[in-house]
Each structure stands twice: as C-alpha cells, then as structure tokens.
Amino acid sequence: MKLSRQTRREFCTQACQAVALATIGSALQGCGAGAGLTSPSSAAALSRVSGTVASGVISLTIDASSPLASVGSAALVQTSSGLFLVARTGQDTFSALTATCTHEACTITGYESQTYVCPCHGSRFDPSGHVLNGPAVTALRSYTTRFANGVLTIAL
Numbered sequence: 001m002k003l004s005r006q007t008r009r010e011f012c013t014q015a016c017q018a019v020a021l022a023t024i025g026s027a028l029q030g031c032g033a034g035a036g037l038t039s040p041s042s043a044a045a046l047s048r049v050s051g052t053v054a055s056g057v058i059s060l061t062i063d064a065s066s067p068l069a070s071v072g073s074a075a076l077v078q079t080s081s082g083l084f085l086v087a088r089t090g091q092d093t094f095s096a097l098t099a100t101c102t103h104e105a106c107t108i109t110g111y112e113s114q115t116y117v118c119p120c121h122g123s124r125f126d127p128s129g130h131v132l133n134g135p136a137v138t139a140l141r142s143y144t145t146r147f148a149n150g151v152l153t154i155a156l
C-alpha cells in the first residue's frame with residue numbers, strides 16, 4: 001500500500017513521538033535511584049500492625065494470627081509516635097528499630113532473608129539495625145523490648 005505525502009508525514013510524526021517517549025521512559029527508569037546509588041530491590045513489603053502508646057511505651061498484642069507469630073518474622077508497627085520495625089528474633093525475644101532510614105529518611109518497608117530493605121535507594125539493615133549495604137552508613141536506632149503474657153512492649 002502506498003502512503004500519500006500527508007499520511008507519510010503523519011506517520012513519521014507519530015513514529016518520532018513514540019521513539020521519544022520510549023527514550024524518556026528508559027531514561028527515567030535508569031535514573032530513578034540517583035547517580036552512584038544502588039537500585040531498590042524487589043523485597044516483599046512488611047505486614048503492618050498497630051501499636052498503642054502510653055507513658056512512653058508502645059504496646060502490641062502478639063497472638064497466633066499476628067504477622068509476628070513466628071520466629072524470624074518482622075512487621076512495620078504503626079503508632080501515634082511513628083513507625084517502627086519489629087522482628088521476632090526468638091520465641092520470647094524481639095528487636096525494635098525506627099523505620100526511618102538513616103540515609104534520606106524514607107520509611108523502610110521491605111524485608112527479605114531477615115534483612116530490612118529501604119525502598120528508596122536499597123540500603124539494607126539487619127534485625128539489630130546495623131547497616132549491611134549502603135548508601136546508608138549509620139545504624140537504625142534501636143529500642144528496648146520486653147515480651148510477657150503475649151504482649152510486646154517497646155520503651156521509647
């Protein structure tokens with residue numbers, strides 16, 4: 001089929017726009033993490049649970065249906081005092097950390113292989129808050145925990 005002059009011009013314009021959009025899309029994907037930073041991973045999102053705050057202590061009931069029911073699990077705990085990363089490190093032991101990344105203050109929401117993963121630039125932290133991979137260089141602040149009668153308390 002032979003295209004008219006007008007139709008060819010329209011075809012070229014549309015083709016050029018398509019190429020330009022594809023190029024912009026690739027560029028955006030490539031620079032999303034910023035120069036020199038590791039790219040975010042596809043770590044699973046942490047389950048979210050709510051905790052209550054009273055007198056500087058977060059309380060959270062952990063029963064068989066809790067995302068924190070099994071050893072090795074972790075959750076993002078939402079409270080009126082902010083967000084916290086809680087991991088069950090043993091049958092009766094837990095770790096609690098701030099969920100605010102020490103790199104550029106994103107909320108850490110990913111978790112894989114017992115490692116917290118920041119969605120912004122891919123920093124990784126162990127359940128004690130130590131940096132496993134940057135760009136973050138500072139550990140996450142940790143809080144004292146206590147577990148008794150199915151209730152976890154976190155002292156702020």
Ligand code: FES
Nearest residue numbers: 101103104118121
């Ligand atoms: S804010 Fe950059 S890695 Fe978390």
